[in-house]
Amino acid sequence: MALKEKSNIASPATSAVADPMLDVPPATPVADEGYETVGDYTAAKPVMQARHLDVFYADNHAIQDVNLDIGRNEVIALIGPSGCGKSTFIRCLNRMNDTIESARITGEITLEGENIYGRQMDVVMLRARVGMVFQKPNPFAKSVYDNVAYGPRIHGLARDRTELDEIVQTSLERAGLWTEVKERLEQPGTGLSGGQQQRLCIARTIAVNPDVILMDEPCSALDPIATARIEDLIDELRQKYAIAIVTHSMQQAARVSQRTAYFHLGKLIEVGDTDDIFTNPRHKLTEDYITGRFG
Ligand SMILES: Nc1ncnc2c1ncn2[C@@H]1O[C@H](COP(=O)(O)OP(=O)(O)O)[C@@H](O)[C@H]1O
Ligand SMILES: [Mg+2]
Secondary structure, three states, X not given: OHHHOEOOOOOOHHHOOOOOOOOOOOOOXXXXXXXXXXXXXXXXXXXXXXXXXXXXXXXXXXEEEEEEEEEOOOEEEEEOOOOOOHHHHHHHHOOHHHHOOOEEEEEEEEEOOEEOOOOOOOHHHHHHHEEEEOOOOOOOOOEHHXXXXXXXXXXXXXXXXXXXXXXXXXXXXXXXXXXHHOOOOOOEHHXXXXXXXXXXXXXXXXXXXXXXXXEEOOOOOOOHHHHHXXXXXXXXXXXXXXXXXXXXXXXXXXXXXXXXXXXXXXXXXXXXXXXXXXXXXXXXXXXXXXOOOOO
């Protein structure tokens, strides 16, 4: 039954042999995994674009044919039940999955039009341009100052100490942390409170002039006050960067994002304006999730 075999390659119609048992044109590829994302996956000002992205961990098809833009001056929230592929998706955007041996990625991701999986892509540079903030704040075992100065030093962004001081101060200011730490720049970053540590990690990300900031549940380990500060900060950072945030809090997604993408079992089910997704979801799975019937 060759004609029924799943194939990604459409055979040319001319070579197809009509099967009298089938009532459909035999050249039509049968894709039983086929689905279409509901809503507009493009951004007004795209910085990164994922197209036909598939990710496998050995046999586990963790991301299935996902198309999605990350846009400048906006926050996109990635939501969905645990294990649906949110972390996998954002890890692809700065090639963090390169370190996972079983991971295999197909499709295309571009940054400002350039294929990030292309041979000419410098992965160290890529990770500066596409920074990542993790669930658990992970400052280096260095001073507050050296945490922020680390990236600019590696990338040679400052000519002298005065310039480096400026970058450190500006980054800490943008991260809303300067006034709290300016008297303790030489003290260990790990000695700060959880919320301060997370803002320090954001300052460290900003210090190398990224285009995109990825955040994977950045507030899960924080109390409500520290969370509110980070959420305010994310809203300010939107003026300058493209931001993608994974969150399991729908309230947080509604508060901080302009676009929301709903993932389910590796598929991008629905994407659109956050207001629309939460007030008028079009897909049944999205509706079930946001009304708390699932997940
Ligand atoms: N490092 C890994 N190795 C193997 N499988 C993984 C790895 N990370 C995630 N997975 C699998 O990929 C799927 C998606 O996981 P993940 O991206 O972590 O989802 P989410 O962030 O939405 O909870 C799950 O089935 C998970 O078990
Ligand atoms: Mg995750």
